[in-house]
Structure formats: C-alpha cells, structure tokens
Amino acid sequence: MAWEYRIFKDLHQIPREEHVFPGTPLCAGCGGLESLRLAAKVLGNHVVYVNAAGCFTNLASFPFTPLDASWLYTTMGSAPAGAQGVRDALDVLIAKGRLPQDEDVKVVVLGGDGSTYDMALSSTSGAITRRLDFYYFCYDNEAYGNTGVQLSPATPYGARTATSPCAVRNPVGAVQEKKDIFEIWRAHRPPYLATVSPRFPLDLEEKFARAAAYRGPKLFLGFAACPTGWLFDPAYTPDVARLAVECGMWPLKEAIDGNVVHTYLPKLSPIEDYLKLQGRFRHLFEPTVQKDALAHIQATVKAYWDRVQQGDSV
Amino acid sequence: MIAVRFHGRGGQGAKTASRILGTAAFSEGFTAQDSPIYGSERRGAPVSAFTRIAKEPIRERGIITRPVLVVVADVSLIGDPAARMLEGIDERTAVFVNSPLTREELRAQTSLPGRLTTLDLTTIAVREFGKRGAISALLGAVAGRLVGLRPESIDRAVAQELADLGVDASLIRRNQTAARHCYEAVPLVPVEKDVRGAPGPTSLRAPTYDPPTRGTASITAGPNSAIRSMSGWRTFRPVLRPDLCNGCWLCFANCPEGAITIKPDGKPAVYYPHCKGCLDCVEVCPTDAMTVERETEATKTT
Numbered sequence: 001m002a003w004e005y006r007i008f009k010d011l012h013q014i015p016r017e018e019h020v021f022p023g024t025p026l027c028a029g030c031g032g033l034e035s036l037r038l039a040a041k042v043l044g045n046h047v048v049y050v051n052a053a054g055c056f057t058n059l060a061s062f063p064f065t066p067l068d069a070s071w072l073y074t075t076m077g078s079a080p081a082g083a084q085g086v087r088d089a090l091d092v093l094i095a096k097g098r099l100p101q102d103e104d105v106k107v108v109v110l111g112g113d114g115s116t117y118d119m120a121l122s123s124t125s126g127a128i129t130r131r132l133d134f135y136y137f138c139y140d141n142e143a144y145g146n147t148g149v150q151l152s153p154a155t156p157y158g159a160r161t162a163t164s165p166c167a168v169r170n171p172v173g174a175v176q177e178k179k180d181i182f183e184i185w186r187a188h189r190p191p192y193l194a195t196v197s198p199r200f201p202l203d204l205e206e207k208f209a210r211a212a213a214y215r216g217p218k219l220f221l222g223f224a225a226c227p228t229g230w231l232f233d234p235a236y237t238p239d240v241a242r243l244a245v246e247c248g249m250w251p252l253k254e255a256i257d258g259n260v261v262h263t264y265l266p267k268l269s270p271i272e273d274y275l276k277l278q279g280r281f282r283h284l285f286e287p288t289v290q291k292d293a294l295a296h297i298q299a300t301v302k303a304y305w306d307r308v309q310q311g312d313s314v
Numbered sequence: 315m316i317a318v319r320f321h322g323r324g325g326q327g328a329k330t331a332s333r334i335l336g337t338a339a340f341s342e343g344f345t346a347q348d349s350p351i352y353g354s355e356r357r358g359a360p361v362s363a364f365t366r367i368a369k370e371p372i373r374e375r376g377i378i379t380r381p382v383l384v385v386v387a388d389v390s391l392i393g394d395p396a397a398r399m400l401e402g403i404d405e406r407t408a409v410f411v412n413s414p415l416t417r418e419e420l421r422a423q424t425s426l427p428g429r430l431t432t433l434d435l436t437t438i439a440v441r442e443f444g445k446r447g448a449i450s451a452l453l454g455a456v457a458g459r460l461v462g463l464r465p466e467s468i469d470r471a472v473a474q475e476l477a478d479l480g481v482d483a484s485l486i487r488r489n490q491t492a493a494r495h496c497y498e499a500v501p502l503v504p505v506e507k508d509v510r511g512a513p514g515p516t517s518l519r520a521p522t523y524d525p526p527t528r529g530t531a532s533i534t535a536g537p538n539s540a541i542r543s544m545s546g547w548r549t550f551r552p553v554l555r556p557d558l559c560n561g562c563w564l565c566f567a568n569c570p571e572g573a574i575t576i577k578p579d580g581k582p583a584v585y586y587p588h589c590k591g592c593l594d595c596v597e598v599c600p601t602d603a604m605t606v607e608r609e610t611e612a613t614k615t616t
Binding site: 025030060064065066199201238239279 | 324327356357358418445446447472480482483484536537538539540541542543547562563564566567568569570571572575576580584588590591592593594596597598615
C-alpha cells in the first residue's frame with residue numbers, strides 16, 4: 001500500500017511565509033535549520049519553542065531571534081518537562097478565562113540527538129506516557145555537535161567523532177550501533193510519530209500537516225546533515241540528505257498509534273554512495289578499504305528492509 | 315619573539331595554519347606556542363588563532379593583542395567588527411591578506427594600515443584541489459615565509475598537521491605543492507623580530523549601571539535577526555540565471571536560511587544579505603540555473 005500525499009502534492013504549495021527568519025549564527029548549510037524552517041511553515045507562529053541546550057540554542061542568541069514565535073530555553077535533559085509546564089499554564093489560564101481560546105499556542109520541543117537519544121530520554125518518555133499535547137522535533141546530526149562533535153547514542157557504526165577516533169586498536173571509529181529511538185518512542189504508542197528529511201520537503205510538510213489532527217504527543221525525527229561535524233562541503237547537504245534516504249539508512253516512515261507505514265520506498269543504492277561523501281567515514285575507504293565494516297553496515301541496512309518487505313511491524 | 319595572529323572563517327583553516335606555523339618553527343629549534351580562540355567556531359563565523367615563536371622560553375600566554383604579523387584568510391573579515399582583525403595593528407605591522415587585489419588596490423579599498431602584502435590563495439587552492447576547501451597549508455606557508463622559516467620545515471609541518479586531522483595522502487601532497495607555490499609567490503614585507511613594546515596596562519573602568527526602567531532588555535521583540543547581514547560569511551555566492559530557471563522551487567525549499575524568496579512571477583531570487591554561501595541551492599538546481607561566483611569585493615554591501 002503506497003503512502004499518498006493528501007495535503008501537499010506539489011512543491012509550489014510550500015507556504016512562502018517564513019517563520020524562521022535569516023540571520024542566525026548557525027553553520028552555513030545546516031540540515032537541521034533546513035528542516036526547522038520547513039516545519040515552521042506548517043506550524044505557523046502561534047508556537048512556544050521549548051529548546052533543549054544544543055546547536056539550536058544559537059538560534060535565539062540575545063538580543064537577536066529569528067523566530068516570530070516564543071522561546072523558552074531549558075537544559076538538555078528537561079525540555080519535555082518545560083513543555084509540560086507551558087502546556088499546563090496555558091490550560092489553566094484558558095480554563096480560568098484569563099487567556100482567550102484563540103490565543104492558545106502549540107508547544108514545540110526542539111532537541112538535538114544528544115538531548116533526545118540520551119539526556120532527555122526519561123523526560124520525553126514521561127511526557128509521552130502522560131499524553132502531553134506537544135510536538136517534539138529532534139534534529140539528529142548523529143553526534144554532540146555543538147560541543148565539538150563527540151560520540152552520541154545516535155552516532156552510527158563506523159563514524160569518526162572526536163571521542164570515537166579511528167585508531168590502530170579500533171580502526172572503524174564508533175563501534176556501537178545507532179540507538180533506535182524511533183522504536184523506543186513507538187513502544188509508547190504515541191498518536192503521531194514520523195521521520196523526516198529536508199531533501200524530501202513535501203514528505204516533511206505533509207507529515208507536519210497531518211500531525212496537526214492529533215491530540216497528544218506528536219514526535220518527529222529530522223535528519224540533520226551536518227557539514228561541520230560530518231566533514232563535507234556545505235553545498236552537499238542536500239545530496240547527503242538524499243543519499244541517506246536512498247541508501248536505506250534513513251527510512252522515511254510514520255507511525256500512527258504505533259502502526260508503521262513507510263512513506264517512501266528507497267532505491268536501496270549501495271551505502272558507499274552515502275558514506276563516501278563524508279569525511280567522518282573516510283577511514284573506511286582509505287588507506288585501506290575496511291571491507292568487513294562496510295559489509296556490516298550494508299548487512300544492517302539490508303536486514304532492516306528485508307523485515308519491511310516481509311511486512312513485519314518494522 | 316614573533317607574535318603572529320591568524321584570522322579566518324570557520325572551515326577555512328586558520329587554526330590549522332597556526333599549528334603548521336608553530337610546528338614548522340619548533341622543528342627548526344625555536345620555542346613555539348599556538349592556540350585558537352575557542353568558542354562557537356561555526357563554519358563561516360570569524361575565528362582567530364595565535365602563534366608565538368621565540369628563541370627563548372615563551373612566558374606570555376593568551377590572545378595576541380600586539381601582533382607583528384597578521385594573516386587574514388578572508389578579505390571580508392576586515393570590515394567585520396566581530397572579527398577584531400584591526401586590533402593592535404599599526405604602520406609597523408605586517409599584514410597578509412588572501413585577496414586577488416594588489417596591495418595598492420587593497421589599501422585604496424580598505425585603508426588598512428601596516429605593511430600590506432597579498433596573494434590570491436583561494437584561486438590557487440581551487441586550481442590545485444579542484445574545489446573549494448580549507449587553505450590552512452597555504453596560509454601556514456605564507457606566514458612561514460614572512461617570518462623566515464625554511465620551506466622544508468613548512469613541508470613537513472603541513473604533512474604532520476594534516477595527517478593528524480585525517481587528511482588523505484594524495485590531498486596532503488596537493489596541499490604541499492600549493493603551499494610551496496605560495497611560499498615562493500608571496501610578495502615579501504619586513505616583519506619586526508623584536509617584542510613590540512610591552513603590553514600596556516589595561517585600564518579598568520567601573521561599569522555604569524542604568525536603572526532597571528531603562529536597562530531592562532526587551533524580550534518581546536519580533537524576529538529581528540534578519541537585520542544582520544550574513545554577506546561576510548560567503549567566499550562564493552550563488553547567482554541565478556533566470557533564462558535557465560524552470561521555476562521548480564527546489565532552491566527555495568532547500569535553502570536552510572530562507573535567503574531565497576519567490577518573486578510574483580513565481581521565479582526565485584537570492585537576497586544576498588541573508589545568504590551564507592552554503593551553495594545548497596546550486597546543488598539541488600535541476601537545470602543548473604544556479605551558478606557559482608567567487609566573492610572578491612573587500613567590502614560587501616550586498
């Protein structure tokens with residue numbers, strides 16, 4: 001059963017209004033900013049962003065802000081708790097009649113992968129369990145990027161980071177597998193859960209538009225190609241984002257009440273196409289090709305899509 | 315002591331250049347010290363790095379406020395107050411600027427003080443590497459030549475420092491070739507070898523506090539970041555050829571900054587003060603209507 005676009009069918013439907021304005025000090029070619037800008041076009045400006053410390057902290061560095069929405073800054077581990085506070089305050093004020101119903105706003109958590117996969121995991125789990133009515137947008141650049149690209153639980157096998165260097169004893173770099181946060185979240189059965197990539201803008205816009213119909217936790221994992229941390233020229237951000245999807249390493253999917261549907265069936269081109277673009281994987285190709293590591297990555301991807309083909313839940 | 319200050323934009327290689335210079339000097343028997351300013355060193359944001367070279371042990375630490383040589387990797391830094399490139403520069407300071415302009419043209423455009431010298435490193439790098447990339451080896455070689463280090467030590471330092479960063483062997487060789495070319499091509503200016511006057515005492519001043527009614531910041535401002543110009547971040551700019559544009563909006567959708575707007579006729583337009591020069595729009599354009607031009611103006615107004 002192919003997934004169909006119901007709301008966004010043409011690129012020309014992407015709203016021209018901006019809600020994330022230019023002039024941020026984020027890196028040129030930031031894949032996370034690219035996703036956020038597209039997401040905000042659907043979310044609009046009746047929003048409180050609850051930001052977990054991370055790269056996006058630089059978005060609103062006083063006295064400047066690129067947002068025409070509100071902004072609350074929290075620690076890495078407590079953004080969903082902050083969202084709960086904001087939501088509760090809004091509910092109480094509306095119930096007491098001190099805030100008109102039409103001034104209600106969406107509560108959107110912004111968190112990097114360090115926060116999402118690691119420090120804020122328990123806080124997020126609690127918020128989903130409590131059925132908190134909020135959005136969660138994770139910009140996943142697969143490392144603790146803002147502090148100098150250290151290993152995070154989102155770092156994939158074989159990637160080189162500041163704390164998983166390619167060394168004689170450990171030539172592949174990161175030896176752990178990327179934590180499957182999608183499945184951890186899905187186990188909570190949230191009403192809406194999806195992965196997005198900015199190189200698939202219609203898919204992204206469609207998912208944010210669909211999520212609006214659900215009450216409760218609406219969770220998004222955004223692929224954030226990172227020129228600074230992944231060591232590629234910023235011009236290749238769109239190519240990296242496209243190849244991650246086409247190689248099958250970043251499946252585009254949504255899960256409504258826990259039922260997974262893949263929204264795009266990739267070509268499953270060889271993973272080398274994706275890895276070779278990035279400096280963080282170069283040690284897998286030079287000075288010698290680490291065939292075992294590459295075969296392992298390819299096998300992991302293949303195993304995933306085999307399960308999808310067989311119609312298993314993932 | 316020779317105090318050298320490097321200015322670049324994140325990703326250009328100012329920090330590595332300071333390391334190459336320090337390593338080369340150390341291998342010639344000097345004491346050397348190098349350090350970057352640590353902060354949010356984002357790609358495109360102003361970065362500086364410092365190298366001290368001396369025959370005797372170096373007791374001084376920290377940032378260099380009175381350099382004898384300043385190496386500028388990007389001409390747009392001159393006009394960027396955040397880069398603090400002009401700090402501590404007078405007519406005796408040697409100033410190298412990566413620019414296609416001659417020293418006279420640059421002086422006329424920028425009224426920079428100091429003993430100016432220029433070389434177009436970006437063109438050399440693009441020719442040698444086939445694409446844009448870090449020019450750390452080239453900056454290091456120029457600095458090494460100006461302070462009087464030998465080409466062989468620069469060669470070795472380039473290999474060592476780039477290998478430490480995981481750069482592959484063939485690219486290191488191309489860096490060495492380009493570095494040697496720059497070493498020989500850079501027009502020489504004298505660099506003062508002595509300590510440039512003891513750093514004067516910093517005058518401390520008690521801050522004056524405004525009453526809270528005046529001094530409290532407005533936290534209800536709208537999206538005001540758009541008043542900042544990002545033009546200085548670019549080393550290359552995307553240029554639209556309207557005749558080739560098919561109006562697909564992919565560039566508009568994929569611009570991370572929102573620097574591309576759609577005109578009433580449905581065609582995109584790049585608003586340059588908002589463009590950081592990532593060139594994502596060039597990559598996604600299906601009809602090659604977005605082309606690349608190098609930034610050359612010293613003071614970018616658009």
